[in-house]
Amino acid sequence: MATTFAKAADGVQAVEHAARIEHVSKSFAGPAGQQLVLDDITLDVAPGEFVTLLGASGCGKSTLLNLVAGLDAPTAGSITTDGRPALMFQEHALFPWLTAGKNIELALKLRGVAKNERRDRAEELLELVRLKGAYGKRVHELSGGMRQRVALARALAQESKLLLMDEPFAALDAITRDVLHDELTRIWSETRLSVLFVTHNVREAVRLAQRVVLLSSRPGRIAHEWTVDIPQPRRIEDAAVAELSVAITEELRGEIRRHGQH
Amino acid sequence: MASTETPAVKDGVKNGVKDGNDLAGLEAGLDALETVQSGRTPFRQTFTQKILPPLTAIALVLVVWQALISFGVVDDPTKLPSPADVWGEVEDAWLQGTLVGYIWTSVSRGLFGFLLALAIGTPLGLLVARVRFVRAALGPILSGLQSLPSVAWVPPAVIWLGLEPEMMYAVILLGAVPSIANGLVSGVDQVPPLFLRAGRTLGATGLRGTWHIVMPAALPGYVAGLKQGWAFSWRSLMAAEIIASSPQLGVGLGQLLENGRNTSSMSMVFLAILLILIVGIAIDLLIFSPLERWVLRSRGLLVKS
Numbered sequence: 372m373a374t375t376f377a378k379a380a381d382g383v384q385a386v387e388h389a390a391r392i393e394h395v396s397k398s399f400a401g402p403a404g405q406q407l408v409l410d411d412i413t414l415d416v417a418p419g420e421f422v423t424l425l426g427a428s429g430c431g432k433s434t435l436l437n438l439v440a441g442l443d444a445p446t447a448g449s450i451t452t453d454g455r456p457a458l459m460f461q462e463h464a465l466f467p468w469l470t471a472g473k474n475i476e477l478a479l480k481l482r483g484v485a486k487n488e489r490r491d492r493a494e495e496l497l498e499l500v501r502l503k504g505a506y507g508k509r510v511h512e513l514s515g516g517m518r519q520r521v522a523l524a525r526a527l528a529q530e531s532k533l534l535l536m537d538e539p540f541a542a543l544d545a546i547t548r549d550v551l552h553d554e555l556t557r558i559w560s561e562t563r564l565s566v567l568f569v570t571h572n573v574r575e576a577v578r579l580a581q582r583v584v585l586l587s588s589r590p591g592r593i594a595h596e597w598t599v600d601i602p603q604p605r606r607i608e609d610a611a612v613a614e615l616s617v618a619i620t621e622e623l624r625g626e627i628r629r630h631g632q633h
Numbered sequence: 634m635a636s637t638e639t640p641a642v643k644d645g646v647k648n649g650v651k652d653g654n655d656l657a658g659l660e661a662g663l664d665a666l667e668t669v670q671s672g673r674t675p676f677r678q679t680f681t682q683k684i685l686p687p688l689t690a691i692a693l694v695l696v697v698w699q700a701l702i703s704f705g706v707v708d709d710p711t712k713l714p715s716p717a718d719v720w721g722e723v724e725d726a727w728l729q730g731t732l733v734g735y736i737w738t739s740v741s742r743g744l745f746g747f748l749l750a751l752a753i754g755t756p757l758g759l760l761v762a763r764v765r766f767v768r769a770a771l772g773p774i775l776s777g778l779q780s781l782p783s784v785a786w787v788p789p790a791v792i793w794l795g796l797e798p799e800m801m802y803a804v805i806l807l808g809a810v811p812s813i814a815n816g817l818v819s820g821v822d823q824v825p826p827l828f829l830r831a832g833r834t835l836g837a838t839g840l841r842g843t844w845h846i847v848m849p850a851a852l853p854g855y856v857a858g859l860k861q862g863w864a865f866s867w868r869s870l871m872a873a874e875i876i877a878s879s880p881q882l883g884v885g886l887g888q889l890l891e892n893g894r895n896t897s898s899m900s901m902v903f904l905a906i907l908l909i910l911i912v913g914i915a916i917d918l919l920i921f922s923p924l925e926r927w928v929l930r931s932r933g934l935l936v937k938s
Contacts, residue, residue: 467931
């Protein structure tokens with residue numbers, strides 16, 4: 372009943388799954404007694420796989436991500452990940468007392484990277500997110516999109532096998548979000564990371580993922596799963612993306628409608 | 634949906650060929666559009682908005698002061714000396730070489746006492762902020778001490794420590810430590826939980842979390858506490874110097890004021906009050922305000938007026 376950050380050396384299992392979520396339930400103490408938020412979730416993320424968790428509000432998708440990140444413990448079930456996962460939030464969560472470069476270096480430092488290597492590595496990561504020259508910039512001097520890219524670079528600095536993303540682009544304008552989708556796809560395919568991406572945006576889920584997992588609400592259960600085999604790079608306005616989105620949206624609406632019937 | 638299969642396929646081909654270049658260019662454009670350029674304010678503007686108003690206020694006070702004497706509203710130099718009398722007192726003290734000595738005696742005491750308060754108040758504040766039991770035990774006492782005028786500590790300090798410099802430092806500590814500790818506590822309380830969560834996912838837990846995340850995040854509140862701590866140090870010291878005077882304590886600004894009262898020299902009293910005021914403002918202006926501005930500006934928290 373805990374989140375385990377297994378090491379790769381622990382055996383075959385750790386290599387086969389970037390994350391293994393087994394029969395996980397989570398309840399919180401609410402005004403009406405114990406409230407079940409997640410009910411018996413079982414989900415594997417393969418190494419290098421991009422999975423989006425989709426659901427309406429109240430489906431516990433952020434809660435699930437927190438459990439996988441080890442920020443909270445499940446009430447029942449177990450979660451195993453291959454090392455400590457990196458986590459990106461909807462807000463950039465960059466530290467305003469550090470420059471963009473130093474934010475990345477802090478992640479490297481906490482991971483135990485030697486001092487003389489940090490600067491070069493931070494510059495490399497900034498280049499990867501196409502922010503060469505932003506090393507000395509303060510967080511407030513960057514635009515929303517740039518902040519999220521620095522946050523992505525900082526998450527990548529952890530060199531985790533698994534990247535958890537909690538609606539990281541939800542607060543951005545449409546054009547910037549579109550560009551960041553392209554960036555994320557490019558970086559994902561270059562680094563072969565596993566990504567577990569939470570969103571309530573169906574198009575975004577289909578645009579990015581190899582697999583879309585739909586959660587029902589109150590309590591969160593896995594309602595449906597789709598494999599997306601549209602070749603990357605995709606665009607959010609592609610007809611194939613639109614077509615699958617329509618089908619998924621229908622399902623999602625059905626799930627939401629069920630709640631009005633009680 | 635108006636789009637058909639054909640444009641989608643065409644897009645896909647285009648993406649495959651020159652997607653990298655397109656994306657980099659698009660991104661550079663977005664970054665350039667959304668980045669705000671900020672420059673420094675010109676000196677003229679700083680002068681008219683920041684320097685001129687207080688100078689005007691001071692000039693006005695001097696004019697009213699002089700007018701009270703010139704028009705005979707107050708006609709008793711033992712009650713209200715003229716600005717010229719006070720200036721004469723400044724000149725005398727300067728020529729005798731005692732002026733700098735008065736100031737230095739008090740300032741060195743005040744700053745040393747403040748540094749002591751800093752060394753005690755910081756770990757204390759951190760303990761109160763981070764350890765629940767300590768907070769429940771000491772939190773209310775610290776808040777209470779902050780509202781207790783530190784002049785109340787002068788009589789017991791004299792009895793316990795005698796008329797020694799230690800007694801002054803004790804009074805300063807009792808005045809300034811609660812301010813500094815409370816400033817740090819409120820600074821820590823206001824750290825956004827998001828920073829703590831982000832820190833934990835990066836592996837900053839326990840002491841490393843305190844050092845790398847909590848302390849820097851709490852800095853604005855801490856600096857505000859330091860600023861207030863200095864004001865309290867200075868006030869406490871003046872209270873101690875006015876009440877407790879003895880030859881082995883030397884003559885600071887507080888004793889100067891008390892000496893002026895004993896010799897019925899109102900211009901000396903005025904000189905002492907002026908110096909106390911000026912030193913208090915100067916230290917704040919030279920050390921704490923720049924520190925506070927630097928902390929806030931580097932985080933983009935300072936709104937330009």
